[in-house]
Amino acid sequence: MANFTLSINGKKQQVDVDPSTPLLWVLRDHLNLVGAKYGCGVAQCGSCTVHLEGVAVRSCMLPISVVGNQSITTIEGLSEKGDHPVQKAWLEHDVAQCGYCQTGQIMNAAAFLKANPNPSDEEIEAAMSGNICRCGTYVRIKAVIKTAAAG
Amino acid sequence: MAIVKTTYNRRSFLKTTALAGGGMMLGFSWLAGCQPASEEALEMPKEWFEINSFLKIGENGVVTILSPNPEFGQNVKTAMPMIVAEELDVDWKQVIVEQAPFNTDLYTRQFTGGSQGIRQGWQGLRMAGATARQLLREAAAQAWQAPVEEITTEAGVLYHKNSGKSAGYGEMASAAAGLPVPEEVQLKDVKDFRIIGQSRKNVDGLKIVTGQPLFGVDYRRDGMLIAMISHPPAFGMKLKSVDDSAARNMPGIKDIFTIKTYEEEYERNAFDTNTFPELVAIVGNTTWEVMNAKKALRIEWEPFSDYTETVNSWGGKQSVRIPAGLENTSGHIAKMAEMAAKxxxxxxxxxxxxxxxxxxxxxxxxxxxxxxLAHNCMEPMNFFAHVTADKAELAGPLQAPEFIEQTLSARLGMPLEKIDIHMTRMGGGFGRRAYSHHMVEAAVISQKVNAPVKLLYTREDDMTFGIxxxxxxxxxxxxxxxxxxxxxxxxxxxxxxxxxxxxxxxxxxxxxxxxxxxxxxxxxxxxxxxxxxxxxxxxxxxxxxxxxxxxxxxxxxxxxxxxxxxxxxxxxxxxxxxxxxxxxxxxxxxxxxxxxxxxxxxxxxxxxxxxxxxxxxxxxxxxxxxxxxxxxxxxxxxxxxxxxxxxxxxxxxxxxxxxxxxxxxxxxxxxxxxxxxxxxxxxxxxxxxxxxxxxxxxxxxxxxxxxxxxxxxxxxxxxxxxxxxxxxxxxxxxxxxxxxxxxxxxxxxxxx
Structure with missing residues (x-):
């Protein structure tokens, strides 16, 4: 076990965990931030996506020991009231079916749009290909990203 | 306008105090409260008046509608309340939706499957709304000394044209709640629908996009332990022995033991499908610690012999032979071609x-x-259970609580009235969660360790479990x-x-x-x-x-x-x-x-x-x-x-x-x-x-x-x-x- 001071959603948080613990389980089990989801544990589905220094990362395979003092943003910290442009467009297009993968999709889309504010269809598909939606909301996800980019 | 007798599922319309927020529901309050995904939050009423088991009305006119069926992404949690709201004739903006508790006395067919939720719920949901509307009209008629036939409604307001009187539903809710259930009610004509047929946003939309706890995996309770299972790596294999000497002493590990999901000789129903009768359970403080201990187990598995189990299924009691053997896809293809030739x-x-x-x-x-094909629901199988000597609380994703509650009751040796099953939003189902062996497993593990437990399957456990x-x-x-x-x-x-x-x-x-x-x-x-x-x-x-x-x-x-x-x-x-x-x-x-x-x-x-x-x-x-x-x-x-x-x-x-x-x-x-x-x-x-x-x-x-x-x-x-x-x-x-x-x-x- 070891002590780590993390910077999460603009707040310093201390945890005492095994250094190999993935960020996902630190968030979910120790900090009660459950917006990032466990889907595969092997960085194949994207449900656990959070931002590390503004870049989308898969938290399920990211050991807490390598995070250091880099800033972490989770879905809970993406906006104050769920009004990030991507979240607003998500509601406008009423994307969710089961909803489980959606926070990971939103976090991935938000980081992608920041880096590429005016993406083509192909760029959207390439950027979002790591996020599985078992319910099949892909057509709406693409529409959301275009709406958020335009808006 | 259709006049319908209310005898259909009449018990659902009887006023009940079981829903009044007391008892075990409180522990799950975060699962129930549901603000509509709109920018302006509704002002909560000071008092609720229960009209029937599907809805309650606040003194300020806000209406809570309970959605009876489990939600796995089919959006029934929005659609079912829309049907109630239509017949109640209320403004959808004034509606709050909550997941109803699982309760076979109050609701029928709380089952997500067979594309039947709306089809079979249709009549009952309409009548729940129409009955409430009728009671409100009767309450207004009494208050205004006017014939009930002259009381009309529109979007949550009662009107009496002749006297020029009007009142919001909230003003009449208290009186309406005390009236007897009418013998018959009027249903709207399809042409008069104002909510049905008009797209409404997912009532859980805002919670979903902000990552609030909604799912079984998000459930948390003070003192809760995490459990995982190990099941045989192959179909045709069963547990032989467990060496947990390394795993047992790993950090955070509380206990490791084997469980049998069902008692031997238990006569199963068609939804009690359970691929591996005996499992190894690992219980500890946190998910990562339990995952690591699971990997450190040394388990021997062995082939099983042919056996027969009794399943009480659609066609009555059947004896099903489970053949021994380690099967191959190539063998399956050859065997199917052979059968097709006969x-x-x-x-x-x-x-x-x-x-x-x-x-x-x-x-x-x-x-x-x-x-x-594997179902591969994005949310792996999981369930929360807290079993004590006198009650069992369960919360998690399941499509068919009614199919598993008897099985759980038999397994725990506990009568149904002491068992409370809460339906969380499911991260997908696709049929897979009609089979809720994982709920029974969580309960058995909780009983053994005498603590609240959340059982979580890894993706690998989930994908290789069969069904x-x-x-x-x-x-x-x-x-x-x-x-x-x-x-x-x-x-x-x-x-x-x-x-x-x-x-x-x-x-x-x-x-x-x-x-x-x-x-x-x-x-x-x-x-x-x-x-x-x-x-x-x-x-x-x-x-x-x-x-x-x-x-x-x-x-x-x-x-x-x-x-x-x-x-x-x-x-x-x-x-x-x-x-x-x-x-x-x-x-x-x-x-x-x-x-x-x-x-x-x-x-x-x-x-x-x-x-x-x-x-x-x-x-x-x-x-x-x-x-x-x-x-x-x-x-x-x-x-x-x-x-x-x-x-x-x-x-x-x-x-x-x-x-x-x-x-x-x-x-x-x-x-x-x-x-x-x-x-x-x-x-x-x-x-x-x-x-x-x-x-x-x-x-x-x-x-x-x-x-x-x-x-x-x-x-x-x-x-x-x-x-x-x-x-x-x-x-x-x-x-x-x-x-x-x-x-x-x-x-x-x-x-x-």
């Missing part, structure tokens, strides 16, 4: 098929196969006469371990449209467990049949839509045989709508079109897919879908579900497969189980609903089966070769 069990026979085939000018025979969509095989034969008329049709289909022709599929189209018809089935026993998977049986037979009909139409030199419509005309005007399980006019209706909306016949260069239609779960669907080849890969440019499911409650959400079914179907048609070697599932996570991703989904999907006033039928499943046929038929246009064996692309990345 005569099957005849399900339906019209005319004289043997003679017709002998006299045919042309005979077409084709065989179709499909592999086992798969069966493997299937179907051989079709068609006979054409010299004028290219279809004169005989045969289907012989089977599977491991069930046939895809069960429960009436043999009576579906084109049965009834062909003079000489024969349907036969067979099955092969297996120790690989199966379960319902979105449109069970139809999800194979629908696509195979529609692929075959496409080929027959081509052999007959006819347009594939025209060919089907001609057969449907025959079934309509002069049906063959008895018990035909479809309405030819509605079936033709969706084909015609898809033909019109897709611009069928206006073919464009490099766009390859496939059509398919199917009827199952009481609804009719037709798809036209436009396929192109991009860098050697097939891609659906556009999916055009026509559906007849009667009245559509929430059109945009219904379209969303159809879009999902189309994507799901394309994904499984192209890539879906679970295979086995020596009993071991060869895929255990998303790195080797290929799932459809965003770049493989259609670029555009348009969904069109047939407009009619028929009571709603099913929505979740019917759009799924015909996709497999439409994909195969479109692929043929590109490659010139027919696709008979799913998955059509498999691990191939490029069409070669």
């Amino acid at each position: 005569p099957g069990n005849v399900l339906r026979k019209d005319g004289d098929p043997e003679a017709a085939f002998k006299n045919a000018a042309k005979v077409i025979e084709r065989t179709y196969t499909a592999p086992f 798969y969509r069966p493997a299937y095989h179907a051989t079709y034969r068609a006979a054409l006469d010299a004028d290219n008329n279809l004169i005989a049709y045969q289907v012989k289909a089977g599977g491991i371990p069930e046939s895809p022709l069960g429960r009436g599929a043999a009576n579906r189209f084109p049965a009834g449209a062909v003079d000489n018809y024969l349907a036969e089935e067979w099955a092969i026993a297996s120790n690989i467990t199966i379960g319902a998977f979105r449109a069970p049986r139809s999800n194979f037979i629908g696509g195979a049949e529609q692929s075959f009909l496409d080929e027959v139409a081509e052999a007959a030199g006819k347009d594939p839509i025209e060919f089907r419509l001609d057969l449907l005309k025959r079934a309509q005007n002069n049906p063959v045989g008895e018990n035909n399980d479809y309405d030819p006019a509605r079936y033709a209706g969706v084909l015609e709508l898809a033909r019109e909306k897709s611009g069928w016949g206006q073919e464009q260069p490099n766009i390859h079109r496939g059509v398919a239609a199917y009827f199952c779960h009481n609804s009719y669907v037709a798809h036209v897919l436009d396929l192109t080849i991009e860098k050697g890969k097939p891609r659906i440019e556009r999916a055009c879908c026509a559906i007849d499911c009667g009245i559509v409650i929430n059109p945009d959400a219904a379209a969303n579900m159809a879009e999902g079914a189309i994507v799901d179907g394309i994904g499984n048609a192209f890539f879906g497969a679970m295979t086995f070697k020596e009993g071991v599932p060869e895929k255990n996570n998303f790195n080797n189980y290929r799932m459809i991703r965003i770049g493989e989904a259609p670029k555009a999907i348009d969904v069109h609903f047939v407009q009619n006033d028929i009571d709603p039928t099913g929505m979740g499943e019917p759009p799924f089966p015909p996709i497999f046929g439409a994909v195969a038929n479109a692929l043929y246009k590109v490659t010139g070769r027919r696709s008979y064996d799913q998955p059509f692309l498999g691990d191939k990345q490029v069409l070669g």
Whole structure:
């Protein structure tokens, strides 16, 4: 076990965990931030996506020991009231079916749009290909990203 | 305006105090409260008045509607309350939706499955709203000394035109709650609907996009421990011994032991499917610690011998033999071909098929196969349980609490009234969560460690646990006469371990449209467990049949839509045989709508079109897919879908579900497969189980609903089966070769 001071959603948080613990389980089990989801544990589905220094990362395979003092943003910290442009467009297009993968999709889309504010269809598909939606909301996800980019 | 007696499920309308927020519900309050996903938050009332078990009204006019059925993404949590709100005649903006508790005294059929939620809930939900509206009118009539017939309502306000009086529902709620349930109520005419048929946003939308706790995996309780299980690595194996010496002393680990999910000799129901009777349970403080200890276990497994179990299923008590052995996909394929060569069990026979085939000018025979499929819900199996000496609290994702509560009661030796099951929002279901062995496992583990426990399956545990969509095989034969008329049709289909022709599929189209018809089935026993998977049986037979009909139409030199419509005309005007399980006019209706909306016949260069239609779960669907080849890969440019499911409650959400079914179907048609070697599932996570991703989904999907006033039928499943046929038929246009064996692309990345 070891002590780590993390910077999460603009707040310093201390945890005492095994250094190999993935960020996902630190968030979910120790900090009660459950917006990032466990889907595969092997960085194949994207449900656990959070931002590390503004870049989308898969938290399920990211050991807490390598995070250091880099800033972490989770879905809970993406906006104050769920009004990030991507979240607003998500509601406008009423994307969710089961909803489980959606926070990971939103976090991935938000980081992608920041880096590429005016993406083509192909760029959207390439950027979002790591996020599985078992319910099949892909057509709406693409529409959301275009709406958020335009808006 | 229909007058309906309230005797239907009358107990649901009786005022009840069980819902008043007391008791065990409090512990789960975060699961229940649900603000609408709108910018302006509603002001909460100071007092609630319960009108019936579906709704309560606050003194300020805010209405809480309880959605009875479990939500797994079909958006029933929005649609069901919309039906209640419609008949209550309230402003949807004044409505808060909560998940109802599981309670068989208050609600009927709290089951998500069979595309039946809205269809079977329709009448009861309407009456719940209409009854409340009637009580409010009676309360106003008494207060205003006016005849109740003169009291009208609109959007949550009561009016008496003659006296000019009006009052919000909130003002009359207290009085209404004290009135006796009326003997009969008025239901609205379809033409007067103001909420039904108008798209409303998902009531959990804001919670979903902000990552608030909604799902079973998000559940948390003070002092809660985390549990995981280890199950045999292969079908045909069972536990022999556990060496936990290394794992037991690892940090955070509380206990490691073996559990039997059900007592030996327990007479199971059809949903008690449990692949591995004995499991190893690992319990500790945190998920990561338990995961690590699980990996450190040294477990020996051994093959089991043949055994028989008693299942009290649809057809009554059955003895099911579970064969020993470590099965292989190659063996499955060989065995299915062997069975298909023998005569099957005849399900339906019209005319004289043997003679017709002998006299045919042309005979077409084709065989179709499909592999086992894993459901792969994004939220892995999990459940929270807290079992003490005098009660059991459970919370988690399950489609069918009613099917498992007796099993749990028997396993814990605890009467039902001491068991409380809470339905959390499910991260997908697709049929998988109709089988809730994981809930029983969580309860047994909690009982053993005497603490609240959340059981979580790893993705690998989930994907390799069985309860798969069966493997299937179907051989079709068609006979054409010299004028290219279809004169005989045969289907012989089977599977491991069930046939895809069960429960009436043999009576579906084109049965009834062909003079000489024969349907036969067979099955092969297996120790690989199966379960319902979105449109069970139809999800194979629908696509195979529609692929075959496409080929027959081509052999007959006819347009594939025209060919089907001609057969449907025959079934309509002069049906063959008895018990035909479809309405030819509605079936033709969706084909015609898809033909019109897709611009069928206006073919464009490099766009390859496939059509398919199917009827199952009481609804009719037709798809036209436009396929192109991009860098050697097939891609659906556009999916055009026509559906007849009667009245559509929430059109945009219904379209969303159809879009999902189309994507799901394309994904499984192209890539879906679970295979086995020596009993071991060869895929255990998303790195080797290929799932459809965003770049493989259609670029555009348009969904069109047939407009009619028929009571709603099913929505979740019917759009799924015909996709497999439409994909195969479109692929043929590109490659010139027919696709008979799913998955059509498999691990191939490029069409070669």
